[in-house]
Amino acid sequence: MSIEKCSLAGALLATTALSCAHAEVPDKGEGTLARQLFGPALEEDYGITVSGLLDIGYIRNNRSTSEERKDGLSNSPLPGFSDEGAELGSLHVFVDKPLASNFIPRVTPLPGIKPEAFSFGFSMEALYGRNGQFARTYGWDMHWPANSPGDDDPASAKRHKQLFLAMPNLFASAYLPYGTGLSLLAGIFGPAIGYEIPPNIRESRNRFASKTYAFLSEPGTLAGVLGSTRLLDSEAGIIGLELGLVQGWNNLRDNNHDKSVTGALRWRSPDMGTWVDYEFIVGNEQNSNADDVQLFASRVISPHAQFKQQHSLNGWHAFDAQWSLGAEFVYGQQAGDGKPETINALNGKTFDGAQWWGINSVVTYQQRKDLSYSLRGEYFRDRDGYILPGGQRGDLNALTVGLRYDVNANLSIRPELRYDWFDPLEHDAPFGNGRDRTQLTGLIEALVYF
Template sequence: MKLTKLALVAALACGTFAGNAFADQSNDIQLVSCCEEASCDCGEPACGCEMPSFGCDMGCDGGCDSCCDSGCGIGALDCLTGDCCLGDPYTLFGELDNGWSMGGWASLGYHSAALPIFNDRPDELNLHQAWLYAEKAIDTSCGFDIGGRIDYLYGIDAQNTQAFGTDPRGWDNGWDNGEYGHALPQAYLEAGYGDLSVKVGHFYTIIGWEVVPATGNFFYSHAYTFNYSEPFTHTGALATYNASDDVTVWGGYTMGWDSGFDDNGDAFLGGISLGLTDDLNLIYATTIGQFGRNAFNGDEQGYMHSIVADYAVTDSLQYIIQSDLLSTEDGAGVDARNTFGINQYLIKTLSDCWAVGGRFEWYNNEGIDFGNGATAENDIYALTLGVNHRPHANVTIRPEIRWDWDDDQVVGLQDGEDQTTFGIDTVFTF
């Protein structure tokens, strides 16, 4: 590797030492105040710092008070002694008139080897996502309300989130700039009354645990299941009903998968979220019908579901297990895609500034072309270990190391049947 590229990686990790918050798209990691767990009464830390879980037994003088009395430190040593002062996040736009707000983020990353999923431009400093959004969240506590949201994305991730399902059509499908591109992944209106709301337009899927926005994921890289077996966006109408504090139900109609405002099929999208206990949440989400008119002999139809269980093992340890099933046929009634995957995540929050996590995936595939003509059945495995460091409320640094291997055949990995990949990115929010 060239020295200049190593310097870019070092600058990315160290030169950007100033802040992030996990974003607005879900999957946020719940950070735990160790001081609240301790038997002593520290009070509320004025600087907003938290003591790491392994320091709970140090007592007030060794944790809370040491941080808030001594001010905010910088670096891993300070965090290990309990000093973790994120401060308040900065906003570029903030709240606008009539309840509208604007914001965004920028994600820059480097990965040492190509993966057949999103991170396919190796050994370069990449602008993955330069993101802007405008949103009016609805508030139905006093009755009827109307709002909406629009998102704009520029970067190398844009081509994966355009309306490629109707290629070469699609309202943003041709907005490419070499390996970079532009996308409008969301543009919808939402109306609600009481516990019921309806979203109409172009919006993200409710399927799966990982999401497109960098701010909604713990890891820099993505799972095979996310990329090959799940839709990213839908166009149509989706209703959400909050039946109780523990039960949410979704149901609606979409024009296939990953289309803009072009007809790409007719499908049902729905699911249910159940808070089974205070610590365990279960989500079942499904889409059934015609997923696309542009491939697989002009018609792909079938069934897909994702089941996600999210369990708080302790106040600082989160375990997620996800199972996805996809089964489709083409226009001639021949099997098109048959996949099954199990993803497991274990995430440990050490403090407001530090978290560590692991992801293990088993992905069984029939019919997916990984870009090398290989479509026979195979089993792919991937293990990812990563760290999230938040030196400031507006910055997250996410280094990771990932191992991919395939026991059946080559699937397009750079080194053949197995591959080790180092990756790191920094996400700035504003």
């Protein structure tokens, strides 16, 4: 990004802040289109909500050449908006029937009296856009006709900036009023492992359009069953437990005949102003057959079991009505026995294991109901070059500053400036198509709720 481009990105931040009116945001715009088309009966009589989200952005960096910008992924390995210029990140459609329970699965235990009635629900999310490429699930939407030819030819998808269709959430749920109350879901679902989670719905923890490298290290979808229960609701806080059995990372068609275990322990203060989560997924994740390599899920090819684990300890605290702080520590490890038949599919070399870890934190100042400012810092270590795109070995660092302005009930704008730098283990350079170890990006994102 040249000096002129940096000034333009800075001006976007400044002018957006200065142009903010002091009127508070009216009611949320989610579901307005469905209510106009179908009336209120679907929601009022059946408890089913239908809503949409359009997530689009414009981004430039200071490292790409004009020719490189014509292709996709020219911001790589930056997580989030991967293409320079205008990008349709994702168009989402959500159909939900939430449970009446004391636990929102994958989110939080709730305070209050335990419901004594059975409850049944479901959830469906479909998305179309550039982000759909990484939201697909093996054995499900990975090779839908709409995703051809990029599903089998990543180079073509990059060259043509192909849009992908995915359905990362499709599950049934139930609440059973036994014991302390039990919430169950079964199907394909986002795992909610980590501080930042997709998609960028209004209630998400995601303060920025771009994501942390820790976000990239975590699974995108899971397929299986998950149970949640509230263990405690007292003056000491609210504690919830989750435990599930799933096929593996981004996997409905298991290609190694081993299941993975996922779970979480969640604590909330009585006023819900502070929370701490420990989340994990563990299990064997090798590709047992070289003819069925699920590269997004695992880079290891081996006839032997290779154990993989991912852990996230994250939390959030509101100091007052304006200041809040969120933070995460993430650790992961992929076992490798080093035998000749155990190889890294990315480079074809014998694989003897890898580990990665990182820490990130975000502080937010809520000036008004419709306007907030945030600052995020991150350190991520991947010295085995295993978990992040490109296979570069070293430490990634990033600083991001930005704001969120809710223009009205249907539109929010999030501009940001981000600076990334890489400390290599040897000679790797992840930015500028392998030439540079620093990158400055300017991004403005629009979120349209309907």
